[in-house]
Amino acid sequence: MKLSFRPYTVELKHVFTIATNSRTSTPVMLTEIEHDGIKGYGEASMPPYLGESHESVASFLSEVDLKQFNDPFEMEKILKYVDSIAEGNTAAKAAVDIALHDLVGKLLNNSWYKIWGYDRTNTPSTSYTIGIDTEKMVRKKVMEAGEYKILKVKLGRDNDKEMIETIRSVTDKPLFVDANQGWKVKEDALEMIHWLYERGVELVEQPMPKEMIDETAWLTERSPIPTIADEFMQRLDDVIRAHGVYSGINIKLMKCTGMREAHKMLTLARSLKMKVMLGCMTETSCAISAASQLAPQVDWADLDGNLLISNDPFEGTKIVDGKIILTDNPGIGLEN
Numbered sequence: 001m002k003l004s005f006r007p008y009t010v011e012l013k014h015v016f017t018i019a020t021n022s023r024t025s026t027p028v029m030l031t032e033i034e035h036d037g038i039k040g041y042g043e044a045s046m047p048p049y050l051g052e053s054h055e056s057v058a059s060f061l062s063e064v065d066l067k068q069f070n071d072p073f074e075m076e077k078i079l080k081y082v083d084s085i086a087e088g089n090t091a092a093k094a095a096v097d098i099a100l101h102d103l104v105g106k107l108l109n110n111s112w113y114k115i116w117g118y119d120r121t122n123t124p125s126t127s128y129t130i131g132i133d134t135e136k137m138v139r140k141k142v143m144e145a146g147e148y149k150i151l152k153v154k155l156g157r158d159n160d161k162e163m164i165e166t167i168r169s170v171t172d173k174p175l176f177v178d179a180n181q182g183w184k185v186k187e188d189a190l191e192m193i194h195w196l197y198e199r200g201v202e203l204v205e206q207p208m209p210k211e212m213i214d215e216t217a218w219l220t221e222r223s224p225i226p227t228i229a230d231e232f233m234q235r236l237d238d239v240i241r242a243h244g245v246y247s248g249i250n251i252k253l254m255k256c257t258g259m260r261e262a263h264k265m266l267t268l269a270r271s272l273k274m275k276v277m278l279g280c281m282t283e284t285s286c287a288i289s290a291a292s293q294l295a296p297q298v299d300w301a302d303l304d305g306n307l308l309i310s311n312d313p314f315e316g317t318k319i320v321d322g323k324i325i326l327t328d329n330p331g332i333g334l335e336n
């Protein structure tokens with residue numbers, strides 16, 4: 001097998017602001033694994049706050065020697081080797097994992113949701129993210145999101161109630177809230193959650209800093225809506241750490257090293273009776289289509305990363321009337 005990669009930059013349609021930063025583009029790395037004339041496609045997305053970059057991913061991928069493997073179906077062995085090359089580098093690892101899944105799915109002439117035995121009619125609607133912005137821009141973004149059934153609102157700054165009131169002045173759609181660790185006092189967070197619940201908010205992602213474990217467990221016990229771990233979560237072991245602290249977990253391919261580990265996390269969380277959300281970074285339809293193969297098994301999906309960009313080089317999973325529609329294409333479901 002042969003791995004190749006090239007840097008790409010996805011351009012955002014709007015400046016994107018969350019509690020900790022703003023940006024207009026995101027660096028990604030596009031990968032290919034070729035075997036017997038068949039190509040699998042993958043991607044790493046590197047939002048700057050997660051610490052990976054074009055340079056770090058290129059350097060990691062240069063270390064990956066897939067020529068030593070002749071059988072792409074030895075996925076456990078191959079991906080264990082990739083994981084052992086260096087600590088961290090989870091997006092770089094995901095770029096190999098996704099390309100390998102695409103290749104193996106193509107060799108089987110089946111898409112991964114089918115290989116996993118999922119029913120594609122069970123995919124949830126995706127939420128569409130509204131970043132922190134001025135009142136006028138927030139109204140504009142909500143109007144543009146007409147097709148989407150659920151809006152995700154980024155909170156955790158000093159204008160949280162104004163953001164919600166602005167959105168509520170133009171729509172009564174269900175809302176997800178992502179505080180991105182922005183609330184520091186548990187009693188205040190609980191009061192805020194009750195206020196949000198009364199305004200049709202259905203879940204809250206990462207309400208408090210990830211280190212505040214006891215406070216978050218206290219909050220989850222009293223919260224009228226599910227609390228979802230995001231910044232707290234990376235890989236399989238974190239599912240155990242989140243159990244009893246949060247109501248559910250957010251799984252993101254770029255943080256958990258890809259589809260194979262994501263599938264294990266989903267299975268483990270389900271057996272622990274935890275809720276599961278599927279998330280993403282700003283990324284192309286390549287990584288979004290890969291993540292969407294798991295969508296039939298999750299409670300909520302926040303797979304809007306490709307909808308927020310203006311230069312998507314791929315076509316794959318579509319959103320029709322707000323709902324995730326998986327294609328019949330083999331592998332991760334891309335059009336070739």
Ligand code: MG
Nearest residue numbers: 178205206230
């Ligand atoms: Mg989040």
